[in-house]
Structures are given as structure tokens and as C-alpha cells.
Amino acid sequence: MSRTESELQAGLDDDFKKVAESLRAIFVGAATRFHGRATHTYGAGARGEARICVPIGFPQNDFFVPGKTFPVILRHSSPGGQEDDRTRDGSAASIKFYETTADPTQLGFHDIMMNTGRALFVRTARAFHTMVTTPNPERIEKLLKPGILIDSILSEGYRNGGSFTDFYYHSQICYEFTDLSGTMHYLRYRLINGDRGPERGHYPQSWKPNGITWYPKLDDDFRAHDFKRQDFLQRVTHGGLNYLLQVQLRPSDDPEAVNCTGIWDQQRFPWLDVAELHLNQVLTADELDVLELDANRTHPCVALPLATTGLWSGLQADNHASLGHARALVYWAARKARADAPKPHVN
Numbered sequence: 001m002s003r004t005e006s007e008l009q010a011g012l013d014d015d016f017k018k019v020a021e022s023l024r025a026i027f028v029g030a031a032t033r034f035h036g037r038a039t040h041t042y043g044a045g046a047r048g049e050a051r052i053c054v055p056i057g058f059p060q061n062d063f064f065v066p067g068k069t070f071p072v073i074l075r076h077s078s079p080g081g082q083e084d085d086r087t088r089d090g091s092a093a094s095i096k097f098y099e100t101t102a103d104p105t106q107l108g109f110h111d112i113m114m115n116t117g118r119a120l121f122v123r124t125a126r127a128f129h130t131m132v133t134t135p136n137p138e139r140i141e142k143l144l145k146p147g148i149l150i151d152s153i154l155s156e157g158y159r160n161g162g163s164f165t166d167f168y169y170h171s172q173i174c175y176e177f178t179d180l181s182g183t184m185h186y187l188r189y190r191l192i193n194g195d196r197g198p199e200r201g202h203y204p205q206s207w208k209p210n211g212i213t214w215y216p217k218l219d220d221d222f223r224a225h226d227f228k229r230q231d232f233l234q235r236v237t238h239g240g241l242n243y244l245l246q247v248q249l250r251p252s253d254d255p256e257a258v259n260c261t262g263i264w265d266q267q268r269f270p271w272l273d274v275a276e277l278h279l280n281q282v283l284t285a286d287e288l289d290v291l292e293l294d295a296n297r298t299h300p301c302v303a304l305p306l307a308t309t310g311l312w313s314g315l316q317a318d319n320h321a322s323l324g325h326a327r328a329l330v331y332w333a334a335r336k337a338r339a340d341a342p343k344p345h346v347n
Contacts (some may be wrong), residue, residue, distance in 0.1 A: 002298050003295075003306065009330050011308035016316040018095040019129050020329040025287030026132060027334035034081055040092050040143035043077030043347065044229035045288050046236040047102040048279035050245065051117040055272055059179035059249070063110070063299040064274050066242055073291065074243070074279055076164040076232050079157075079213070083230040083346075086217035090116040090157040093169040093191050094293045095245070095277070104283065111297040112189050112245075114169035116158025120260040121150045125131030125307075125322035126315075131211075149211050150261055158209065159201040163231045165241060166200040168192050173260045173295075175322045177249065177305045186257040186304065188264065190271055194242025194278075233282045245275040258305050258320040260267040288347040291333050294327035304328060 012020075030038035051070045073096045078089045096102075097110040122128045127148045143149040157169055169191040177187035209215070214227050227337065232314070237240050248269040250257040257264070283291070296304055304327075307319040316322055338345065 019046035019317040028337040031334040031337040034259040035341040039080040040077040045075040045283035046279040061301045071098040084225045088215040103285040110299045121154035121173040126317040162201040168199040184252040190246045211242040238279040246271040
């Protein structure tokens with residue numbers, strides 16, 4: 001379930017509070033400066049429907065019920081704050097589930113945020129904080145050599161050319177999923193094209209970003225600055241788009257599951273279809289403006305792991321669970337700053 005404010009704050013050590021407060025100030029500053037989202041600033045969205053299609057034997061629960069349908073909104077973006085789709089970067093997809101109507105002015109009941117790349121390139125909230133406060137020229141010495149940022153994982157998230165529909169998107173962090181019997185599993189999400197085609201757009205394995213999370217466009221790239229967004233909107237308008245939402249499940253007695261830099265073995269933890277998505281109506285600029293997404297907004301059977309549950313030792317900002325926990329502590333303030341910023345807003 002969505003963690004309450006008291007749950008998020010209970011048992012926080014002073015060190016984690018300082019890290020979260022510093023991240024909050026950084027994200028609030030960015031949202032205020034851009035008049036938009038602090039990350040994933042420019043995007044495009046569409047509404048449609050999700051039909052639940054879990055396989056036989058999937059743990060029974062009140063959300064992933066076979067045949068059940070939900071209105072949804074899906075937003076694609078690039079992870080950074082750059083308006084130009086030609087910027088060399090990753091890509092992202094976020095889904096919002098609703099009970100009755102896919103209305104961007106409403107909160108919905110379950111949000112999923114995903115990026116390209118199977119895993120995240122930093123392990124903890126402290127590592128993420130160190131990354132966002134380290135300028136590019138210093139990253140090799142301060143991030144890569146100490147292993148704070150894992151360059152091979154960062155490079156896997158980069159995508160080249162193509163369409164938002166060419167890529168696979170992963171939640172990277174995991175969630176606690178509790179079925180009707182009371183059994184808890186760890187869960188990760190993946191979104192793929194509905195035709196189950198192979199993922200396209202990977203950079204060559206020999207290419208390394210050296211700790212830099214985005215690069216400017218190539219000099220000879222003459223595509224439109226918003227070509228990915230326009231391609232997505234045209235596909236939705238002319239025939240609609242289909243996606244598959246999938247999950248991996250992992251036992252709750254495996255604390256390594258919370259390590260967001262780890263890739264779960266697909267033989268041991270196969271990807272399972274849980275929903276078929278069909279999008280058929282684009283969102284207007286005004287609808288995108290009011291749309292908000294929150295990693296802590298979850299169905300009652302799903303919850304963010306917390307860095308305060310006692311499963312990990314040491315300072316909480318160094319726990320693997322601290323990344324999702326920090327998102328819940330930080331992102332609400334950035335959303336408020338964006339809403340309070342003078343219009344027009346960036347979307």
C-alpha cells in the first residue's frame with residue numbers, strides 16, 4: 001500500500017534525513033527553475049485501458065485479477081531535463097492506473113515509473129546524492145573509480161534513435177507484493193511493446209559514458225527536436241498502441257532482491273505477463289500539466305520497501321531500500337514546487 005507519512009518518517013536516522021533534505025532542495029530547485037518536472041521534464045502522454053492477464057498459478061490478490069480492466073494513462077519521456085529528443089540519453093515510461101476514468105486531475109490508485117536499462121547504476125540514496133552533486137569533469141575520479149556509479153549499467157540504459165515503442169522499460173527498484181494468503185514476494189516491473197518484438201536501440205557494448213548521464217545530440221542528427229514524442233502521438237492517433245506489462249517475482253527471504261543494481265536471473269525469476277495495455281487517445285498539453293506520478297502511490301497489495309525495516313545494518317542512506325524510500329520523501333516536494341511555479345509549465 002502507499003506508505004503513510006508516519007511510516008516514511010518513523011525510525012529515520014539523522015544521516016538519512018540530511019541526505020533526503022539535500023535531495024529535496026535539489027529537486028525543488030530544479031522544478032522551480034524549469035517550471036516543470038525536476039527529472040523526465042519533457043514528455044508525451046496518452047490514455048487507454050489495461051486488461052489484467054496473469055497466468056494460471058499467479059499469487060491471488062485484489063489487483064492482478066484475470067479479466068479485470070482499468071483505465072490507464074501512460075507517459076513517455078527522456079530521464080533528463082533536455083527538450084531535444086535527439087539528446088543522447090535513456091528513455092522512460094510511467095503508467096497510472098484508475099478505478100473508473102483516466103482523468104489526469106485525479107490521483108488514481110497505482111503508479112509505476114520505469115526507465116530503459118535492466119538495473120539502476122547507483123546502489124543507494126547516498127550514492128544518488130553524490131552523483132547529482134558531482135559535476136561531469138570530476139565524475140571519473142569521484143564516482144567511477146570508487147564504484148559509486150557503475151558505468152556498465154549506466155551505458156546499458158542509453159538508447160539510440162528510433163521510437164519510444166522500440167524500447168523495454170524496467171522499474172529497476174523492487175516492491176513488496178503481498179498476496180491474499182499473506183505471503184510477501186519482491187516484485188519488479190517491465191513494459192514492452194505488445195508485439196513482443198526484440199528491444200532495439202542499444203548502444204554498442206564497447207561504448208562507455210564515463211559517468212555522464214546524457215550527451216548533446218550528434219552534429220549530423222537533423223531529425224526534429226521532438227521526433228520521439230511526435231512519433232508516439234501519431235501512433236496513438238492512427239490505430240492506437242499496444243504494450244505488455246510484465247513482472248518478476250522473487251522470494252521475500254532474499255534481501256539481495258532489493259539491490260537495484262542487480263539483474264534478476266530470468267531462468268529463476270521469469271517475466272510474467274500481468275496486463276495488456278491499449279492506448280487510443282493522446283493527452284493535451286493541459287492534461288499533461290496536471291498529471292502527477294508518485295513511486296509511493298500503490299495498490300494495497302504493493303508497497304515500497306523501507307530503509308528502516310531492520311533487514312539491513314548500517315546507516316540507512318547506504319541501504320539498497322533507501323532509493324525508493326528517498327523518492328517517497330523527496331518527490332512530493334518537487335511536484336508541489338512545479339505546481340506553484342508560474343505558468344506556462346514545461347511538459
